Each structure stands twice: as structure tokens, then as C-alpha cells.
Amino acid sequence: MLFDGVDLRLNVGDSVAVMGPSGSGKSTLISCALGLVKPEGVVRVADSDLGLMRRRERTRHRSRHIGVVFQFGELLPELTPLENVALAGLLAGADRKETYKTASELLGSLGVPRHNRPTGTLSGGERQRTAVARALVNQPSLLLADEPTGALDDTNRSAVAELLFDVPRRWPCALLVVTHDAQVAALADDTVHLVDGRLIPQETR
Numbered sequence: 001m002l003f004d005g006v007d008l009r010l011n012v013g014d015s016v017a018v019m020g021p022s023g024s025g026k027s028t029l030i031s032c033a034l035g036l037v038k039p040e041g042v043v044r045v046a047d048s049d050l051g052l053m054r055r056r057e058r059t060r061h062r063s064r065h066i067g068v069v070f071q072f073g074e075l076l077p078e079l080t081p082l083e084n085v086a087l088a089g090l091l092a093g094a095d096r097k098e099t100y101k102t103a104s105e106l107l108g109s110l111g112v113p114r115h116n117r118p119t120g121t122l123s124g125g126e127r128q129r130t131a132v133a134r135a136l137v138n139q140p141s142l143l144l145a146d147e148p149t150g151a152l153d154d155t156n157r158s159a160v161a162e163l164l165f166d167v168p169r170r171w172p173c174a175l176l177v178v179t180h181d182a183q184v185a186a187l188a189d190d191t192v193h194l195v196d197g198r199l200i201p202q203e204t205r
């Protein structure tokens with residue numbers, strides 16, 4: 001059994017970092033929050049129990065309430081940043097004009113330069129800013145990030161980490177970041193350590 005009594009709650013405005021060594025279950029924890037892995041316990045997102053939903057309902061709930069940022073951005077390299085961000089809105093069923101407007105505003109406020117270059121030609125830092133914008137386009141109440149700075153150099157790592165932990169102060173959502181990077185985790189309101197399937201608060205270690 002990977003987890004043993006994991007209890008984690010986040011309210012809008014909160015940021016929590018989960019640290020743990022490789023293989024401790026950080027990515028699996030993200031998968032549980034996304035409803036991609038069904039643990040024995042209960043996972044509630046935006047007041048609804050993911051385990052009680054049918055697959056389609058869970059997919060809709062996920063796209064409406066959860067945004068995710070991955071280690072390598074997972075953007076489509078041929079599309080521009082604007083197209084990448086807007087696509088996530090369109091796939092969730094949003095109005096085309098509205099989505100492009102929201103996408104453009106988000107990219108602006110997250111500091112992605114305005115241009116029509118394919119995303120694949122941007123710097124790693126710009127790509128991760130784009131990935132954050134994409135995660136926010138559907139106004140999620142929960143933002144998840146799995147090693148969001150793992151592929152960046154030192155300068156971009158601090159810039160993207162600061163921008164990410166600023167999100168719950170600027171938009172009404174909660175942020176859960178899993179990372180093995182203590183400097184990144186230090187920016188969170190709370191840090192917990194995933195050890196032998198349990199979450200240990202930072203201060204009691």
C-alpha cells in the first residue's frame with residue numbers, strides 16, 4: 001500500500017508543498033487529486049467526492065475545477081502560447097472569443113511575451129509560465145503542480161516558483177505543489193513530507 005492515512009485539506013487561497021524522495025508517491029498523490037487513480041479513501045474537490053462520480057462526470061468535473069502544471073509543461077510545441085492556452089479552454093467547452101480573451105490576459109499577467117512563435121521555440125521559463133496560464137484558463141478552484149520547476153535552470157526555477165506560489169494570492173484557487181526541491185517548497189504556506197505513505201508536517205520533523 002502506497003499511502004497510509006494521508007489527510008490533506010486545502011482551502012481557496014492556500015498553498016501546500018508536498019516533499020518526498022523519488023518513489024514516495026508524490027505523482028500518485030496528484031493522480032488521486034485528479035481522479036485518475038482511485039485510492040481507498042475519499043478525495044473531494046470543489047465539494048464533490050470524485051469516487052462517487054461516473055467517468056464522464058469525473059472528466060467534466062476535472063476540466064471545470066482543476067488545473068495542472070507538469071514538469072515538462074506538456075504543451076503542444078507547434079502552437080503559439082496563446083493557442084495552447086486557448087485550446088484548454090475550448091476543450092472544456094468555453095466560448096471561443098471569451099477563451100481567447102482570457103488566455104491573452106492570463107499570458108500577459110504571467111509575463112509571457114506577446115508573439116506568434118511556436119511554443120517549442122520559447123525558453124523553458126516562458127514555457128512553464130505558459131503552462132501555468134493554461135492551467136488557469138478554466139478558472140480552477142484547485143491548481144496542481146508536479147515538479148513544476150524540475151526542468152528549469154536556477155534563475156528560471158526561482159522565477160517560476162515565485163509566480164506559481166503567487167497564484168492563490170491573485171486568483172481564487174488553492175495550490176498543491178509536489179516537489180523534491182526544498183527551495184521551491186519554502187515558498188508554500190505549509191510544507192508536508194511524504195514518508196512511508198504518511199504526511200508529516202514540516203515543523204515536527
Ligand SMILES: Nc1ncnc2c1ncn2[C@@H]1O[C@H](COP(=O)(O)OP(=O)(O)OP(=O)(O)O)[C@@H](O)[C@H]1O
Binds near residue numbers: 002020023027037180
Ligand atoms: N496506481 C498505483 N498504485 C500503486 N502504486 C503505484 C501506482 N502508480 C505508481 N505506483 C508506484 O508507487 C510508487 C510511487 O510512484 P510516484 O510516481 O508517485 O513517485 P514520485 O514520488 O512521484 O517519484 P518521483 O520523484 O521519481 O517522480 C512507485 O513505486 C510506483 O511504481
Ligand SMILES: [Mg+2]
Binds near residue numbers: 026027028146
Ligand atoms: Mg513524480
